[in-house]
Each structure stands twice: as structure tokens, then as C-alpha cells.
Amino acid sequence: MKNYIITAVLAILLINVSHGQEDAMDNSPQYEVKVITSVESIVPLGLGRSRLISSNAERDYKEFTSAQTEEDGSRNKSRRKDIRVKDFEETKLLNFYNVGGIRFQNIAANDALISSKLTEMLSQGWDLAFVTSAVESDAGDGDGQGIFITRYIFKRRL
Numbered sequence: 001m002k003n004y005i006i007t008a009v010l011a012i013l014l015i016n017v018s019h020g021q022e023d024a025m026d027n028s029p030q031y032e033v034k035v036i037t038s039v040e041s042i043v044p045l046g047l048g049r050s051r052l053i054s055s056n057a058e059r060d061y062k063e064f065t066s067a068q069t070e071e072d073g074s075r076n077k078s079r080r081k082d083i084r085v086k087d088f089e090e091t092k093l094l095n096f097y098n099v100g101g102i103r104f105q106n107i108a109a110n111d112a113l114i115s116s117k118l119t120e121m122l123s124q125g126w127d128l129a130f131v132t133s134a135v136e137s138d139a140g141d142g143d144g145q146g147i148f149i150t151r152y153i154f155k156r157r158l
Contacts, residue, residue, distance in 0.1 A: 050093035
């Protein structure tokens, strides 16, 4: 009787180990990723455009990727028009500046809109994995350019 119990326990352990190995060998993606981007203008006088962008289209990067080697240095022949996405959400945001200078109410309004979008994403089962931001600011007289960009990178299990 003892031998039957030991044999049964070993069989269960072997089955669990073999299932674990199948899962480890499975190369299918475990997660899907979604990127939400906010672009907020820091152009003086409020002349820029600010938006929250979310793509509804999918692209496979492999279709637009080439590998170059010492033997084959040929250029990537992808066409830009094939990469462009026309199916996306665009939420209007307010610019950081107006005629009077920096406008803190605009920043608060943008925070409320961005929070609303992030909350919706979380309620749909997405997890916020990373946030990254960058600034290209006004470089002085005559430049008049600048943006503050933030990317919110979400993931969720498939």
C-alpha cells in the first residue's frame, strides 16, 4: 500500500514537472502591450498643439525591419505610408503656456484628462508597467519650439 502511495505521488510530480516544461518551451507571447502618449506643447503664447494619443491599429514591427550585416548592407525598403496609422484616438489637451506665460490651470486640466484615460485603461485590465518622459524645450530667441512628451506603457496578460 505504501508503494502505491509513493508511486502515485511520484507520478503526480512528474506530470506537474512535464507541464511546467511545456509552458517554458511555449514561445507565444504572455502579454500584450499598449502605449499611450501625451504630447504637451511648451511653445510660448500657447501657439502649439497638445494631445493624448492612443493607437487603435496594430502593426508588426517585423514587417518594417531589416537586418544589416557586413556582407549585406542593403537599406530598409519599407515605405513610410505603410507604417502610418489612421485609426487612433486623439484627445485634445491644453497647452502649458498662454499669452500670460505658464498656465497652471491648463496643467491641472491635462492631469485630469490623462488620469481619466489611465483609470479607464486600468479598469480594462491593463497594468501600468512603465512611464517615460522627455522634453524638447525652447532653445532661445527665434526657436519657439518645444514639447513635453510622456509615454505610458501598459501590459496585460493574454
